[in-house]
Every structure is written in C-alpha cells, then in structure tokens.
Amino acid sequence: MQEFEPRIVAFLCNWCTYTGADLAGTSRLQYPPNIRIVRLMCTGAVDTIYVLKALIEGADGVLIGGCHPGDCHYQTGNYKARRRITILKKILNRFGYDEDRIWLRWISASEGKLFADTTAQMVEELKDKGPNPIKQLWMV
Amino acid sequence: MDGLDGVQRMKSTIIKVENKDTLRSLRKFLGRLMESKFVEALLVPKLLPGGDGFVQSLIKDSRMLEDANPIAPTMAVQSARILSELTSSPFDGRIGVVLKPCELRAAVEMVKFLQVNLDNVVTIGVDCPGTYEVGDYAEMVKKDRELSPQAFLEGASEGEIRPRQGYNFRECCQICEYPVPLNGDITIGLLGLDHSKEILLMAGGRFEKELAQKFSLELKEGNSANREKVIEKVTHKRREQRVKVIDELKERVNIIEKFMQTLSTCIRCHNCMNVCPICYCKECVFKSLVFEHRSEQFLNWADRRGAIRMPGDTLIFHLTRMSHMATSCVGCGMCDSACPSDLPISSLFGLIGSELQEMFEYVPGRDAAEEPPVSVFKEDELQAEAGSE
Numbered sequence: 001m002q003e004f005e006p007r008i009v010a011f012l013c014n015w016c017t018y019t020g021a022d023l024a025g026t027s028r029l030q031y032p033p034n035i036r037i038v039r040l041m042c043t044g045a046v047d048t049i050y051v052l053k054a055l056i057e058g059a060d061g062v063l064i065g066g067c068h069p070g071d072c073h074y075q076t077g078n079y080k081a082r083r084r085i086t087i088l089k090k091i092l093n094r095f096g097y098d099e100d101r102i103w104l105r106w107i108s109a110s111e112g113k114l115f116a117d118t119t120a121q122m123v124e125e126l127k128d129k130g131p132n133p134i135k136q137l138w139m140v
Numbered sequence: 141m142d143g144l145d146g147v148q149r150m151k152s153t154i155i156k157v158e159n160k161d162t163l164r165s166l167r168k169f170l171g172r173l174m175e176s177k178f179v180e181a182l183l184v185p186k187l188l189p190g191g192d193g194f195v196q197s198l199i200k201d202s203r204m205l206e207d208a209n210p211i212a213p214t215m216a217v218q219s220a221r222i223l224s225e226l227t228s229s230p231f232d233g234r235i236g237v238v239l240k241p242c243e244l245r246a247a248v249e250m251v252k253f254l255q256v257n258l259d260n261v262v263t264i265g266v267d268c269p270g271t272y273e274v275g276d277y278a279e280m281v282k283k284d285r286e287l288s289p290q291a292f293l294e295g296a297s298e299g300e301i302r303p304r305q306g307y308n309f310r311e312c313c314q315i316c317e318y319p320v321p322l323n324g325d326i327t328i329g330l331l332g333l334d335h336s337k338e339i340l341l342m343a344g345g346r347f348e349k350e351l352a353q354k355f356s357l358e359l360k361e362g363n364s365a366n367r368e369k370v371i372e373k374v375t376h377k378r379r380e381q382r383v384k385v386i387d388e389l390k391e392r393v394n395i396i397e398k399f400m401q402t403l404s405t406c407i408r409c410h411n412c413m414n415v416c417p418i419c420y421c422k423e424c425v426f427k428s429l430v431f432e433h434r435s436e437q438f439l440n441w442a443d444r445r446g447a448i449r450m451p452g453d454t455l456i457f458h459l460t461r462m463s464h465m466a467t468s469c470v471g472c473g474m475c476d477s478a479c480p481s482d483l484p485i486s487s488l489f490g491l492i493g494s495e496l497q498e499m500f501e502y503v504p505g506r507d508a509a510e511e512p513p514v515s516v517f518k519e520d521e522l523q524a525e526a527g528s529e
Binding site: 048049052053056058069070076079080082083084085086087088089090091092094095096097099100102103104105106133134135136137138139140 | 390394395397398404425445446449456467495496513519521522526528
C-alpha cells in the first residue's frame with residue numbers, strides 16, 4: 001500500500017517565515033514537498049476561517065508561521081494571531097477534533113534550517129495521526 | 141462574586157408602590173424622567189395593540205407610556221441591536237433605555253466594538269426573573285385574558301422564581317447567571333423586595349448627583365442584605381442548572397461527528413447570526429461572494445466526498461462564528477429563539493464561551509473599560525496553549 005502523504009497548508013508571513021522558507025530553498029536544504037504555502041503579509045491577517053476552510057477542504061494539517069514575539073514587522077500581528085489560533089484550538093479540542101493538526105510556529109527570515117526541520121517534523125507527526133477525519137464526511 | 145461588583149458600587153433608595161400596582165409605579169417613575177426632561181425620549185417595551193406581546197418602542201410623548209411595560213416577560217429583539225441603530229449618529233438630548241440585564245451587557249460589549257454610543261444614553265437596567273418565548277406568551281394571553289403583568293414577578297421577593305404552569309422560561313434564561321443588571325446608570329431592583337409595596341432604585345456613576353437633585357432622592361450606600369441573599373439564591377440555582385445543561389451538552393458533542401450530528405438539521409438561514417447582538421459586521425464573509433460557489437465547485441466537492449449536504453458550509457459557518465465572537469457572547473439566547481431547527485446554539489456558545497472567557501478572565505458586558513480578548517494581547521502568554529513556544 002502506498003504510504004499516506006499528508007497535505008499541509010501553510011500560512012506564512014512575508015517578513016519572517018516565508019523568507020525563512022525561501023532561505024531553506026536557496027540554501028538547498030531539503031524539506032518535504034507536502035507543504036502548500038500561502039504567503040500573507042502577517043500572521044495577524046490569518047483569520048480562523050482560513051484555517052477552518054483548509055481543514056474542511058481536506059488539508060491534513062495547517063501551519064501558521066510568523067515572526068518571533070517582539071519581532072513582528074507590524075509590531076503586534078503575531079501576538080493577535082496567537083490569541084486567535086488559541087481560541088480556535090480550544091474550540092476544536094472541545095468538539096473532539098485533534099488541535100495538533102494546527103501548528104503555530106515562530107520562524108525568522110534567517111532560520112531556513114528551522115523551517116526545513118519544522119515541516120519535516122510536522123509531516124512525520126501527521127503521518128502518525130493519519131488522514132484528517134473531516135476530509136471524507138459528506139455532512140460538512 | 142466578582143461579576144456583581146457593579147451592583148455594590150451603586151447608591152440606592154426605595155420607591156413606594158401605590159395600591160400594590162408595581163407596574164404603575166414603574167411607569168410613573170419613567171414618566172417623571174420624561175416630564176422633567178431628564179431624558180428626551182424613552183426606549184421601553186410596550187404592549188402590542190392585540191395585547192399578546194411586547195415590542196421595544198421609542199417614546200417621545202409621555203402619554204404613550206400608558207401601555208409601557210419595563211418588566212415585559214418576553215424579549216422579541218435584543219435591544220443592544222436597536223441601540224446600535226439608535227445611536228449611530230449624533231442627536232440632541234438624552235435617551236433613556238430600559239434594558240434587561242443581558243441586553244445591557246450586550247450593549248456594553250457593543251460599545252467596545254464601536255457599534256453603540258452611550259454618551260447620550262441613560263441605561264435603565266431592570267432585574268429579570270426570566271423571559272418566555274414570544275409564542276408562549278401569546279398563548280398564555282389567549283388562555284387567560286386577565287393575565288396580569290405583575291404575575292410574572294411571583295417569587296421574585298423570596299428568590300423562588302418558577303415559570304408559569306405548563307410553560308418554561310427560555311432555555312438561556314434557565315441557565316442565566318445574571319438576573320440583575322451589572323452596570324446601568326439606573327437599576328430597578330425587584331429581586332428580594334416586596335414588589336407590591338416597594339421597588340429599589342439604584343443609581344451610580346455619572347448621573348447619580350443629577351438624579352438625586354432633580355427627583356430629591358435620598359440615595360444611600362449599600363445594598364439590602366435580603367436582596368443580596370435572594371440574588372445569590374437565584375444565581376446559585378441557575379448556575380447549577382447551567383453546569384448540568386453544559387455538562388450534558390459536552391458529552392453530546394465530544395467528537396466532531398457528534399458535533400456535526402447536533403448541527404445536522406441546520407438550514408443555514410443565518411438567523412442566529414442575524415439576531416445576535418455581538419455578530420455585528422456589516423460586511424459578513426458568509427454573506428459575501430466567497431460563499432457563492434460556482435456550479436462546478438459543488439460538483440467537485442460531491443465528487444471528492446461521494447456526496448455533500450446541500451445547503452453546505454454548515455460546519456465552517458458555526459465554527460467560524462464561534463471563533464469570532466464566543467469570547468463576547470452574553471448568553472442572551474436570541475440565536476435559540478430565532479432558530480427554526482431548534483438547534484442548541486446558545487448552549488454551544490455557553491459551553492465554548494465560558495471556557496474562553498475563563499481563560500481570558502473576561503466577563504462580557506461587565507465593564508466598558510475592559511478590552512475584549514480578541515482585540516488585545518499580553519506579551520507573555522499562551523505559549524503552551526498556542527503550541528508556539
């Protein structure tokens with residue numbers, strides 16, 4: 001049987017994590033091809049509906065990557081993202097949905113290696129979890 | 141009880157009730173507010189011409205107070221929404237608004253989101269023993285034409301509030317922990333008082349002095365011990381019921397399939413959103429082109445899953461709405477009353493809301509100066525919860 005390859009939708013901030021992903025590429029670091037990147041200006045622009053849409057449409061995991069606390073290009077976007085993502089995780093957890101399919105990570109523009117390692121680790125963990133259960137349900 | 145701090149800060153006086161007619165004395169007080177020009181107009185529930193219900197009405201002529209009922213046992217609309225319209229642009233004079241505790245809390249939340257402006261508004265919060273569905277009240281009147289509005293205050297003095305025989309309070313009222321207003325400019329107290337003889341009038345903050353002078357009221361510090369006891373009794377009972385209802389619901393929705401099962405009869409009418417005082421966005425994503433899908437999109441979805449429910453977007457709608465505003469949910473239950481499929485929306489928001497509000501140590505509507513959790517942050521928080529350390 002073919003091994004399950006998780007699909008990850010990543011919302012990355014333009015200034016830190018997206019640039020970090022770029023650095024991973026230009027440094028020729030290998031990272032898994034399971035990830036589909038959406039570039040945003042800031043994690044503060046990630047509405048919970050984006051994350052939910054990705055999960056309901058069939059992503060097995062969602063990665064939100066932004067600047068480290070204190071380093072946000074817009075001062076406070078990542079702090080707001082942290083509250084929003086926490087709220088979403090609490091809600092999903094209450095309804096028995098595995099909140100660990102959502103990863104919020106701070107990866108700076110210089111941390112290409114961290115980006116490659118994070119995505120590799122996320123793919124591994126999602127492989128253990130198996131496919132997103134919402135993917136197959138017709139009642140959504 | 142930290143939630144009731146506002147009550148303690150107010151000064152109070154007793155208004156004597158004449159001829160055991162509580163309602164008449166309340167109207168008289170409201171009439172005095174108008175005639176003295178303390179307020180130019182009053183927003184207050186008024187009996188419908190058919191006698192089988194109430195609507196909020198904006199009264200300019202004090203003679204129209206004749207059928208006003210500040211203790212109306214129904215809540216046809218959430219007055220915070222009305223206030224949002226009513227205070228959307230500058231106006232002269234002051235408007236007095238009679239609000240139930242949950243309406244007042246919603247109005248305070250709306251001030252924070254810049255949807256309500258209370259600068260020229262005198263909020264008059266009234267104790268609430270609980271409300272009935274509009275249809276239930278109409279039926280009560282049909283059965284008993286002589287039904288006295290004061291009958292709905294039965295048990296309020298001892299804290300033994302029971303619904304009328306054969307009926308029940310709206311579900312959200314059965315589990316409401318806030319039977320008294322938290323922070324009105326004026327509060328009309330009924331719990332713990334012999335309302336056939338007296339009503340408690342409380343005033344706090346910005347209008348306290350003016351009220352005392354204009355109406356020669358002797359406002360005193362403190363709250364009566366009996367009232368405190370009765371409030372605690374009512375609150376305690378409702379809190380117990382709340383824990384019971386929410387614990388049961390928790391079990392019913394503890395896996396995502398069961399949660400979806402609970403929402404399975406949703407017809408996506410958006411009523412819950414339309415009546416919600418907290419869901420205020422004028423341009424809502426669910427009413428936008430984003431959710432007008434192309435024909436091929438539907439077929440693709442059906443192809444991928446074998447079948448899809450129609451209309452769809454149920455799960456994303458409810459989860460998104462929850463994540464957007466459960467932190468500010470005041471539990472008024474208008475969503476329940478508006479739901480044609482009898483979904484337990486209000487209890488679901490109660491379940492999620494209390495968890496989130498506790499996490500942020502936030503009580504919606506407690507204080508206009510408190511920032512809503514979604515618009516502020518602390519530098520050092522939630523590392524573990526967000527999984528971002």
